[in-house]
Amino acid sequence: MNELSAINVISKRNFKPRWVAPTLREIKRRKDVEDDRNGGPKIFHRSTFLEWLNYNAEIFAFSNRLGEKFNEATLQTALTHKSYVERETARLSDMGVDSYLQIQNNEELAVAGGEMISKFTNGYLRAVFTHVPEELIMAMHEFLTSTSNLETVGKHIGLGDLMLCSDFPCESETYVKSLKAVVAALAESSGEERARIFVQDLVVTQLYGLDINELWNPADPVGNLTDILKREGKAEPEFRLIKHSGQNSVLAVYYVGVYSDKNFIAEGAGESLEIAKEMAAREALKQLFHTEDSMKALPFGRQLKNIQSKIVQLENQPNLPLSKWISEKVTSAVH
């Protein structure tokens, strides 16, 4: 009996005989002892259950759940891993049947899908963060296309039960490969446009709630700010102490403001004067890059309809790197 014990029960009042609870307690105790001895409870793949009859139905539900149309054969290929094919051929040859299996695996699809995910993410980031230097775009791209992020996405769209792979429980790499292959399969079945919207809806939305200024910060904000203001023809930045409290104590705080020609630009706080000065310069740069804490909300889903063409255009056009930001006229290069 491979029935997993259900853990969430919508319960009703039940009066059981006296001996039921102690018996169940003893059974649980023995089971826990066995599990500890075996290094954790035994887990089974969903397909070993009695109620797993219909792989086709699961595939059908998978494509409908996402609202996409897949080419059956391509999707099957996308979910089949090389390890599975190898295992099956080995099993058949062990049994004496020496047939070369015609099943394709998802290696090429995974590579193509990985490139597509990378491309679509970059397009979105460059279209939404128009004033941001390329270093921060790359940091955000790295986060979005990281193994952990793609694994989470793959798990939550139900790939775990559909993948044909030899390792169980499946590793992160398997999930990531399957997701990439699925994206490539979608592009092949319904076109690149749909695949782009798919990546925007599932992968890029994980950017929500993330503080992007935690991902990357310029190494020399004071120098960068000075150069930018000089290039724009404005006065040199002047740092002034605005507020301070708790000097000579552990909880000292200094507020330093950046002024250009007596005009207030930004302020930053820190435990010491140097830190506060750097934070103020960072805040000023954030304002120039349009990534302040109060920046506009990121667009997702339907809000992207108007900028889809811009996204396509910018997929292959990187933003200015920080070194160029300082020297070139930014407004001419910003999209």
Next chain:
Amino acid sequence: MSNKHLFLPSGFIRTPLQNGLGRYIPQLQRITLKFCKNHGGSRGVRDFIETDLMEFAKTNPGTVVYLKPRRHRYPCMVAEYLNGEREYLSCHEFSRAEIQKWLSYMCTRSGIPVMRFRKYQHTDYPSIQGVWNPFTHQAPEINVAQFPHEILSKPVDNGPTATDQLIEIFKKTQIKDPVKPEH
């Protein structure tokens, strides 16, 4: 009367994988209806299967429906969600309408276990203008002021005092140009 005595956990409302932000993905992966072909307690389930099941399956194409007839066992439904959670519900002696209702309940849930919501809204950006700190509304003149200061040493103006108000009233009652009485 506190939360620590309850088995029902509490938390803030959330959704798996930012569902709905890009597109909405129905979180119910598959549902298994187990019933007896003969017993009276499964009558509601049997009636539901004969009449309303096809429509349910058509309106929820993202959910796989499994039917498992089991003799001499009470009917139940087990729902499995995309985040791996399972929900079990006994359908013994349910009517057809009740099954319909509970199924629609299962469909609209995410797999996150039932909990008491502390708040019915959630945001990752609780402050836009910045959280208040003791320096927020301080006048910058404090930095270069010599205390005692004419304005900054006094309490913030809350309006005229009662004495001032009485003086104003008295002045208003005064006759500005007294008319000389004609004798």
